[in-house]
Amino acid sequence: MKSRDIAIVGILLAIGAILRYFLAMLHTPLTPNMIIAFYCLAIILVRPRVHEALGIGIVAGILSMLISSSIFPPANLISEPVGALVCFGLYAILKEKTGTPAVTTFVTTLASGFSFAAVALLAVAPKILDKYSTVFGFVVVFVPIVVITAFFNAIIVQILYYPATRVLSRG
Numbered sequence: 001m002k003s004r005d006i007a008i009v010g011i012l013l014a015i016g017a018i019l020r021y022f023l024a025m026l027h028t029p030l031t032p033n034m035i036i037a038f039y040c041l042a043i044i045l046v047r048p049r050v051h052e053a054l055g056i057g058i059v060a061g062i063l064s065m066l067i068s069s070s071i072f073p074p075a076n077l078i079s080e081p082v083g084a085l086v087c088f089g090l091y092a093i094l095k096e097k098t099g100t101p102a103v104t105t106f107v108t109t110l111a112s113g114f115s116f117a118a119v120a121l122l123a124v125a126p127k128i129l130d131k132y133s134t135v136f137g138f139v140v141v142f143v144p145i146v147v148i149t150a151f152f153n154a155i156i157v158q159i160l161y162y163p164a165t166r167v168l169s170r171g
Helices: 003-025 034-046 050-066 073-094 100-123 125-131 135-170
Strands: none
Touching: 003 034, 003 050, 034 050, 034 073, 034 100, 034 135, 050 073, 073 100, 100 125, 100 135, 125 135
16 A cells, blocks of 8 residues: 555544544434544545455554443454455445445445444343343344444445545545
8 A cells, every 4th residue: 555545544544533532522322433434435545455454444443442432342343344344345346336435335334333233242241231131122222323323424425435536536
């Protein structure tokens, strides 16, 4: 990856982390993970190799873990690399189609969110079962949050994709 590409990825991850931090400070029941949206945009714009996409996911996981208010922040160390690899693979398959940034980001957010939930459930099941009476109760609460976040992330990336592409094409 060129130093220009590394700078683009770093800037986009920083923007996502800052937005996530400020949204977390609002203490709303739904805190969108803007880091996912911005690492998707970075992967779509830079088109890294698979191991570079994995590296982007690991950095995103570290950032997400550090500023997370979730039930088990270390789960981000698995869910974000999973999301980055899904983004990489799906965009490689769909890159010539219309609306690909939105579709890729939507599916990536679902993959990241559900892998986060699975890891968190395995790691802290007793804590989750104290808060929610059953695993089904946790799923009923968690699934809409992931789907709504995926929807918003998809819109954000689709809106930002064209201006970002124009700026990058100017050099």
